Each structure stands twice: as structure tokens, then as C-alpha cells.
Amino acid sequence: MPELPEVEVTRRGLLQDLPGCLVKKITWSNKSLREPIPRKLLVRYIEGNRIKTIDRRAKFLLFRMVNNSTMVIHLGMTGKISLLSVGEPRARHDHLRLFLDKEKELRLNDSRRFGSIAVWPPAESIQLEKNFSRNIGVEPLSNDFHPDNLMAQVRRRTQPVKTFLMDSRRVAGIGNIYANEILFDAMIHPLTPVNRIPRQAWEKIILSAKKILQEAINSGGSTISDFLGTSGNPGYFQVKFKVYGQGGEKCRKCSKNIYKTVIGGRSTFFCSHCQTMK
DNA sequence: CGGCGCACCTGAGTGC
DNA sequence: TGCACTCAGGTGCGCC
Structure with a gap:
């Protein structure tokens, strides 16, 4: 689905409900996306922590956690993020499921697997984001697009x-x-x-x-x-x-x-x- | 260095 | 109904 507007609308939709949510448990598929899913980092830094807010850079969604880690998701060509009520049956091509408090689940589904998931640990988050952002051009909705x-x-x-x-x-x-x-x-x-x-x-x-x-x-x-x-x-x-x-x-x-x-x-x-x- | 072609992967659609 | 083929919204690598 995703170019900038679709990713931005996804972000705004998630912002209505996600900030403050606790990530109780994470599960994943056994397939790689563009890169292998960083299971250990997800467990270590995202699981058990609360979502602070969600930002966007280019087509990447940045889930900022209260512990200063960041989960970075790219949707590729076919990635979709949904915020579901608990109990939704799992579907073909679900690759990441975050079970939240308030009876909610955040789910990433991506049939072509061109998407990606990364985790920036708290101690390295600032430096990793700097490197990440340096390789991405100007945001077209910003005043720097000149x-x-x-x-x-x-x-x-x-x-x-x-x-x-x-x-x-x-x-x-x-x-x-x-x-x-x-x-x-x-x-x-x-x-x-x-x-x-x-x-x-x-x-x-x-x-x-x-x-x-x-x-x-x-x-x-x-x-x-x-x-x-x-x-x-x-x-x-x-x-x-x-x-x-x-x-x-x-x-x-x-x-x-x-x-x-x-x-x-x-x-x-x-x-x-x-x-x-x- | 700049620019291009291609690979990565699955599913939908088309034509025979 | 089935098969072969084309095409799809993204990105990054390797090659010239």
C-alpha cells in the first residue's frame, strides 16, 4: 500500500490508540522479510515496554518506546499494519504480532516480504538514527524541500x-x-x-x-x-x-x-x- | 562517481 | 480448469 501519504495516514491512525500501550508479548513468523526479523532485540527492548509515540521518516515508521529504544518498520510494497482486537485469527503472511494491553494487537502482514523490521537499542538509538537519517533525502512536506x-x-x-x-x-x-x-x-x-x-x-x-x-x-x-x-x-x-x-x-x-x-x-x-x- | 538493470517475493490478472 | 506469462505501490546491490 505504501508511499508517504499511506504511511503517514497509518501513523496518524495508530497515534489515536497506541501511545501508552504496553507490549506484553511479541511473536513472529519463521520467514525473513527483506532482512531477518531481529527476534532477540525485539524481546530484549520492545517486549515488556510501553510505546511512547510514533514518528515517520520517509516511508519508515518509528515506534518510540518509553525506554528510549525504537522499533523501525518499513512496509515495502505489500506491508500492512493493523490494530486489532485480541482474538483475530491469524492470517496468511502475518509476520509480526505485538500483543498489547487494553485487549489490542498490533499486527504486520506482508505477502511479498519486501518490508523490514529493525530495533535500535536505547544506548545506540541516537547514533543509529543519525546514520539512518543521513542516507535519506529531504522530507517533501518540510520547509527544507526548497x-x-x-x-x-x-x-x-x-x-x-x-x-x-x-x-x-x-x-x-x-x-x-x-x-x-x-x-x-x-x-x-x-x-x-x-x-x-x-x-x-x-x-x-x-x-x-x-x-x-x-x-x-x-x-x-x-x-x-x-x-x-x-x-x-x-x-x-x-x-x-x-x-x-x-x-x-x-x-x-x-x-x-x-x-x-x-x-x-x-x-x-x-x-x-x-x-x-x- | 553517476546511472542503470536486476534481484528479492507472492499474488492478481490475462490469454490460450 | 489449468498453465504460462506479465505486472505490481520499494529498495539496494553490482556492474558499466
Whole structure:
């Protein structure tokens, strides 16, 4: 399910109930996700402790514990976190179950197992987070997402702007769907080399990104009440995308054809009439 | 160093 | 109904 908006909506949903909860017991599947599940660290630092709050960095959820440890979860392509009432039967592809007080269970289900779970022990948490964050680009909803910042990074680069927006070391949290949608909104051709984008166009990309991501978060916000219960995940919010998945359809702005191609190995949708190289 | 292709894994959909 | 094949929202490695 997850790009930045979906992860953020998940975070906000969990924030309604999780802070203060005690993690009484943790169980896991016998399969690895992207990396092996850190069982020993989960038992040592998360089990028996209380959740303080939940933060987000890029598409990672950071569960801050009262003992200053942190559980870091990435949802990959198919990861879903649900907050369930105790007694929900286990399901195929459940990989992590946190049994909480207040008759609740936090569960991670991930069929493709591209997700990940890490634990930062209290003593190393600050340093580990520093290293972690250093390898991740600017948060697009922050004030640091600014033409100065981006243009300084792209002087020598020729990669397509779509690839740049999706590169987590440059910009955090933008995946294939929203990269397509943002560039349509900004009227920029996805193949435009980043070193040939003028400041004005960067300003537009930034505004479009903030707008598109914020709209997605807002529309997901209305589904937060679905968190309790098995069907509880917001997914892509039934948002009607303007270009993603619309190959062969008519452009909403100019009625010309929307093309589908592949950039950086990912499906790319755009209107060659509305979206130009500046 | 920058940029690209590919692997990782399962499930859904399509066409024969 | 079954089989073979394609594609999918993410990330990081290795290769040129």
C-alpha cells in the first residue's frame, strides 16, 4: 500500500490508540522479510515496554518506546499494519504480532516480504538514527524541500526528474504513483534531465508535490476509523489518479492521449502535450 | 562517481 | 480448469 501519504495516514491512525500501550508479548513468523526479523532485540527492548509515540521518516515508521529504544518498520510494497482486537485469527503472511494491553494487537502482514523490521537499542538509538537519517533525502512536506536544496544536488546530474523524485537519498517518501501524479500536476515531462530544470520549474514541482501528497493524506484521513478491524487498511484511498494507470485514456486537461512508458524500470504515465521539458 | 538493470517475493490478472 | 506469462505501490546491490 505504501508511499508517504499511506504511511503517514497509518501513523496518524495508530497515534489515536497506541501511545501508552504496553507490549506484553511479541511473536513472529519463521520467514525473513527483506532482512531477518531481529527476534532477540525485539524481546530484549520492545517486549515488556510501553510505546511512547510514533514518528515517520520517509516511508519508515518509528515506534518510540518509553525506554528510549525504537522499533523501525518499513512496509515495502505489500506491508500492512493493523490494530486489532485480541482474538483475530491469524492470517496468511502475518509476520509480526505485538500483543498489547487494553485487549489490542498490533499486527504486520506482508505477502511479498519486501518490508523490514529493525530495533535500535536505547544506548545506540541516537547514533543509529543519525546514520539512518543521513542516507535519506529531504522530507517533501518540510520547509527544507526548497529549490536551493534541490538545485545544489543536481548540477552534475542528468538523470530523469522522475527517477530523481523517486530516489530516497534525494527526496523522501515519493514512490511511483505520486511521482507520476506530481509531474503531471507540475506539467513537467518525466524524462527531463534534472540539470536542465530551471528554478521556476523546481518551484512548481515542489508546490505540486506538497499539494498532491497533502491531498492524499487528507483523503486518507477520512478512513482512519477503519483501523480497528480486519479490513482496516487505507490502501490508496480510492483516489482517482489523474495519470497513474491511465495509459490510453484521455488527458483530463487537454483530452489528448496519456502515454505509458518505462523509466528506470518503472511504469510511467504522462501527457506529452501538457508535460514538457522546460 | 553517476546511472542503470536486476534481484528479492507472492499474488492478481490475462490469454490460450 | 489449468498453465504460462506479465505486472505490481520499494529498495539496494553490482556492474558499466
